[in-house]
Amino acid sequence: MSEASRRLAPIGVFDSGVGGLTVLKALMTQLPHERFVYLGDTARLPYGTKSPETVARYSLQAAEALTDYGVKCLVIACNTASSVGLASIRAHIENVPIIGVIEPGAHAACDASRSGHIAVIATEGTVRGGAYQRAILSIRPDACVNAEPAPLFVALAEEGLHEGPIADEVAGHYLRPLFAPKTVHPNCSGAPFPDTLVLGCTHFPMLAGAIRRVVGEEVRIVDSAQTTASRVATQLEEVGLAADPKQRGSVRLLATDGLERFARVGSRFLERSIAADDVELVDL
């Protein structure tokens, strides 16, 4: 393929369901001239509670399916898949830059934190896998990382209950213990509580309001959707594959099941109306 035609090629974005649409939204805003193909593996979601082996296998299948669309770059817009599937996807798919959400988020957190005391909330799978903890410590070995699962946030975001008394109650339940002085790790030389919070699941930016009300204005909130989109933009520039600024951006949406629900719930995540007819059913 010529360089010109490679620049025209779409960017593949993959997630277990609709959560990655927050990453797609950030990508579309930062890269308005790009073409995107988004695949949500709705038939097999959620990945957050499944075993690492299963998630790695599902992720590789989805990534391989996206390569059939001639993508020039692959974004793993799912924290769980990024944390356990990235190595395997990189080993199997060559010649295409593959970008996960964990590393950009970890870098942004290390940049944002003054004290080095960083909190991470994510799904059960991401927290147990320890990928954020490892990524942050590899960049900033003196950091103190407290990671806790906040799985109810996923259900709240999917149900459109991301604002209101239930969201506030749930945000308090997860975040108050994380931001209480007693959670300070003995090895942590930093402040008595975290000054930075990583939203380590693509669903969580939907609950930013409720989260902010619990942690207060001083805590820096790192949204890996934004940081991942910036990373993709930089990387495409570096390898000379950014779209021509005259090109008109576009989006193609694929899902493995439940197109009506994908469209309905996804509209909230993407903040633009999606009709069920706009979504194509694919079988992995």
Added chain:
Amino acid sequence: MSEASRRLAPIGVFDSGVGGLTVLKALMTQLPHERFVYLGDTARLPYGTKSPETVARYSLQAAEALTDYGVKCLVIACNTASSVGLASIRAHIENVPIIGVIEPGAHAACDASRSGHIAVIATEGTVRGGAYQRAILSIRPDACVNAEPAPLFVALAEEGLHEGPIADEVAGHYLRPLFAPKTVHPNCSGAPFPDTLVLGCTHFPMLAGAIRRVVGEEVRIVDSAQTTASRVATQLEEVGLAADPKQRGSVRLLATDGLERFARVGSRFLERSIAADDVELVDL
């Protein structure tokens, strides 16, 4: 197989995950001399948000896997699977009684309700499929049925947040509109609000306390786990396949993924300790 050896055979119980363990618990209490094989399709849960075709396909695969264990009876302990998969399972698996959770629950609701105004809460898939509504109206054509999805209950039960302020807030969110006078259907000749509530998802009995606090003491709550266990007991007696009272009951637990999580979350549902080693991994 002789009748004596058929009586010795296990009862197969199938669910998408851990929710059906509330049905297994009721079965073990009512039928202490039976042997049970429980299969949780944890690799592909939840069924409640997936399309009917996908759920029917998954359910049939799981039911067929259980027949390999020589079961004498098959219990579909998942409302979503019962609502869309039962016909297909009955068509493919012969000579084994197959019992879902919807019909027993619908019968119990019709027996319990005086006014004929019945509320049902379930997953999105079960409500949209309309199986409870049809089953109740086929038994009691004058009934007025209001069915609403309450999917957050699933996440709350799985996370062990079935009691406390979050559970109370969520229960109020789902149930107050259902039990407000304005929801009365114009065709309903009964009371201005439901006198009976069907818990149309196997996870929901875990939230019985929070649900009771919202609906009050007067409303009859139908738990399909109990009614299904009674139906199984009756049917086994009728066909002469009930276990010998001298037989010692037993349980074998199978799951398609995440054995550690199945054991941890399942222990709460079954109300007895399950170790990850007690759960066998099967591939469908």
